[in-house]
Amino acid sequence: MSRYLTANTMRTLLPALSLAAILAAIFYLQPRTMSYFGLNLLLNLAVPIALATIAQMFILCVNDLDLSLGAFVSLTACITATWLYDTPVLGVLALAGCVLAYAALGALIHLRNLPSIVVTLGMSFVWVGIAVLILPTPGGKAPEWIRALMTLKPALIPFPIIAVVVIAIVVHFGLMKSAAGVVLRGAGGNPLSVERAGWSLLKVKVTMYAISGFFGVLSGMALVGLTTSADANIAERYTLLSIAGAILGGSEFVGGRVSPIGAVIGAVTLLLTGSFLSFLRLNPDWQIGAQGAILILVLAMRMLINRSDKRS
């Protein structure tokens, strides 16, 4: 058993176990959720959160932290609901510009050797500012095709489940299994070593930020597909949610240790803890606190499993 349950496999397994536990609790509390319809409702908001968490994970992978992600997703949502809807060409250009801006941010952080936290903190104001200019009051409309995609009803398996699985697998293969992904992760583990092997750290940083920006854009688009319209603060909390989700999924703040599958599972788990609570029908005074308590419980469970593993 210990042969297979290495520290590494445990890192991926633990988040899955927490997810299973919380899902079981929800099924028990509200059997209606076990249906196609139920799962669809329960999970469709997981798609944008999962995408945002993946975006955050790419930044974590190079030992940085993105405090502007929520604002950035809000901005891309605003662009999607306005420009992309009204004048698709302009919208596509603007969204591409967003990805470029992220890449430029990566370059700036690398070249000037800046702490990512402050830079992204500053950028969060910039993103919100642009979003407010684009969409001073909530509104806009989701482009038809995005709406159609996000409300797709494939046979047998609900769309959100397919979507998050696809996201997890694609990123897993891209980052964890591909030859190029090795260099990207290596730059988080020991930048010096990667540089001495002849790779450009600048390129790595720029790539990682660009990919992160790309997933941020996807997240904003998916979000608008679900909400049908946007506002400048729509995804503000994605910053903390994405960090929490990635960490819950086994990523670490330094050392290039990340897990895309874990990140997606972490994001879904966070979403479900909220649902779990509404099924409990708590006293309103304690509803907020219960969110904290359940997060703590999920994480504590991780620790217990971890410990029993160590003992055996």
Add this chain to the structure above:
Amino acid sequence: MNLTEKPWIWAWLGTVSIWLVIASISGLSAGTEVLTAAASFGTFFVLVAIGQMFVVTLGPGNVDLSIPACMTLASTVAMKVMNGSEAMLIPGFLIVVAIGLTIGAFNFALIILLRIPPIIATLSSSFLYLSTAIWYNRGLRVKPPEALAEFATGKIGVVPLLAIAVLILTVLMHFVLHRTYFGRSILAVGQNAKAAHLAGIPVERTRFLTYVMCAVLAAICGYFLAGFSGGAALNMGEEYLLMSIAVVVIGGTSVAGGFANLPGLWGAALFMFLLVTMLNTLGLSAGYRLILTGAIIVAVIAISGKKR
């Protein structure tokens, strides 16, 4: 020693240049008044940022996100218990400190016993504290005792009383950081926890004390802020979440851990206040104001960065 090598210099340079802009727009006397206002409000930023700075110094991943909830809970309970009575000032303060101690200890227990990463541990626990505050007083605003309000808003000449008190605290903390064993331990743990352990430093005790100190300072800040603004509100701390982090990092403390400085906190706190004030004064719309806020923060940081 070269001044440009001091990590805190950039925040101060930013502060001075922004003040010059304000003074040139609104005149010198308005500029002075703005400084007084900056000192009053910057004081609260500095108070929480001191605690946050020590936490951040403990190394990557260490950050306290429960500061706003801690401020809210402590001040809510204190205001209700004191119920405007001046005789209760001291008991109220002691309650605030006790709440800070409890919250710090609870945060640390989550981190160490349940091995939850600090960022999530403090985020989760903050929901609990906020809920407790809601349950305790349902958001009703109880007026602070008159004496507390007077102290919190009081001035000697143009200098706010509270700013003087926090300035003294800053100097004390400067010594704590650089000249005491506790401060040395924090810096050591932040740079290399394993090496610190093997150098005989009580790593976990250091981290415990740091988190507790941060919570106590946040609680005290809540107490005076409630006195300053006429009561505790459930959302009174919301702004302090990002602000405490911003002030710490703009002030030149390393997020990688192991380096900290106190002068930068004042520089950054004044900078953040003056920046918002300057943009308000310019009368720009919200969108441009936000964009400029961000752009100026990034610019200050980019200038202070070292080329690779």
Add this chain to the structure above:
Amino acid sequence: MINDLPVVDVHGVGKSFGAVNALQDAHLVVQPGECVGLVGHNGAGKSTLMNILSGVLSPDTGTISFAGEAITARYGVSEAKQFGLRCVFQELSLCPNLTVAENARITHPQIRGFGWRNDASELIKNWLDEVFPDNGIKGDDVVGDLTIARRQMVEISRAFSSLDEQVRLVILDEPTSSLDKISADQLLTFVKKFTAQGGSVILISHMLREVLSTSDRIVVMRDGTMVADDATENFDRDRLVREMGSVLAEDAEEASAETARANTARVIQIPAKDGIDLNVFQGEIVGFAGIAGQGQTEKLIQIFDASNGKVNAVNIDNAAAFVAGDRQAAGVFPGWSIEKNISIASVRMMVQRYLIDPLQEINISNEWKERLGIRTDDLSNNILSLSGGNQQKVLFARALGSPAQIVLMDDPMRGVDIGTKQDVYAILKQEAENGRTFVWYTTEMDELKHCDYVYVFRDGEAVAELPSHKVTEASILNASFDPATAA
């Protein structure tokens, strides 16, 4: 391939860091098929020269040419690689979050496409088996989970590994510092084989025995310049040490008769679990020996934690200080000055009226800087500005300067030059006579000779206890593999 041009020709290279002249007018020529030994005291400039050759640093003055081609200003890491130069740096540089195979891929951009993982794994496995037979390392082991010795093996094998490109020159900077005797010998054997096939190696080591036995020619550096350059047969230990600027002390006198265990107080006692009881008496120097990675470091940490009241399996009453061997991970505080790095273990005693007394701090740092000969002009310089060996001296200074009466040392001589080693041995002896107790894990036979008692480790336990007169290579190897024949 017959090519008369030297592989590398360094001519008059100089490099300074601020006020420090790390290199001045350095000359070095390496011919194809040659192993050049490079020795010199700590801070002589060896690593700096290697960093310049491998494109990490650029020289201030002088010229360098590879196979007759002078390098240009654009010379960097990738140019060096293209030329066929590989470097094993003194401070390990693998990515701890990646597997062994993935680390191999980092240096081999050609490995890609479908099935790259198998290719990389096979490549590194082959070279590991080639250099270090029976290493027991797997391609999918995560590097961070490996012992420091195994990490070093991976890094060395990776440097020699090649797909289709030619590896012309491999620089080994302190390659054996974390290896045990067996692995070190495997490496030296391989180096000979490699040079016999036409490759060139620059071997930097403070193990003069290794340099004398392996290299064809030896270059000695002192204070940034070359002071000797001669065929190996013209050197012996004495001459090398002399050229480096030190004097060789008398070898530790052969402990003759059997000596009884000290009749002082017992300061450490670890009851046996599987192996034998482990006892340390005051004033002794006790060695931990055995193959690298058999739990010696863990046992030292256990003793250390026990001294702080954290562990109960060990009986120890006094405070202990620790000298880490893995200085990057467990020793150095990278943001601090040398002074603060030294004083950290003793500042607790310097607190007067709540504040640390800066004078005492400076005094203790100065005292130990002098006693250990830490090469720096200013103790307020950052610790990372020191050469590897000098950083290690700082860790010694930290422990010896602390008030602790027991000093635990985890292979502490990694990268320390021979002159300093002798000084340290002398200080240890002296301190031991004054009543300090030392527990010393080392992979070096020579160092075990300085111990009063040696415990040989296997599978995390002490399995044999050898008094100093019984400490021989054979007895330790015996005990390492079969406890029944020892003791």
Add this chain to the structure above:
Amino acid sequence: DTADKKIALSNNYAGNSWRQAMLTSWETVAGKASADGVVAAADAFTTAENQVTEQAAQIQNLILQGYDAIVINAASPEGLNGAVKEACDAGLVVVSFDGIVTEPCAWRIAVDFHQMGKIQVEYLAERLPDGGNLLEIRGLAGVFVDDEISGGIHEGVAENAKFSIEGSVHGDWAQDVAQKAVAGILPSLSDIKGVVTQGGDGYGASQAFKAAGRDMPIIVMGNRHDELSWWKEQKDANGYETMSVSIAPGVSTLAFWVAQQILDGKDVPKDLTVPFLSITQDTLEASLETTQAGGVANVEYSQEEAQGVIAGAM
């Protein structure tokens, strides 16, 4: 008959006294209705973070829990439309109030926020025939209510040329933020005659003026107890006059009854308006008396009153 019907309240934020009062009103009125058997259940749900996405998830969960109607105070007028549509499609009645939603299938109990901004200026125009400089304290940028009220204020100013808005700051609807923003901008402003607000910022503004040693302008209040009691103090001391206007938190109870009536099969128009609650110099004392210490001036609705509102809109 709605005795077997279940109604849920979906609330996006609980972090200020207004929202707390709203929840309390719900508990009093809806709680009693469910205890009396008028409805089977009337549960309140609050999200931890004031986020569209979280509230959308909450609504989806309420659908799954089999509620017959959802009463919503929405985080965004548009952002929840997706979730609201899903609720309607699943056969639920959706009633939005305060923070309303634009999805056509939902009922809306709207407050004319625009008007709420405009009457502030109109009141000031009566009090200050000579006009003068105004300071505007806004809410949170990018939020619909902020934009509406501010729009009303600006329209009012446009119609009264003697006024000009000298400064405008965002107080984020938080007392301390408003106080800070005002204190920062005050030194650069010349004589300020009036302060127009969005609710709950009045006390903070008065403190900032006091701290700067400036003449106290006419600050429009927002029905909070601390504002009212400060006003009363000033009124007693120096005859200070102003007005106070805000929306009553008890509007949640109106929404509750509307949902109940719809479930009962009554015909209810999709758009209802509630008047905002204003307090004048004369009603100050009476309002102060009925307002809980530290709370907000409030009006709760009974079933009959709600029916009256509905009938009035037909």
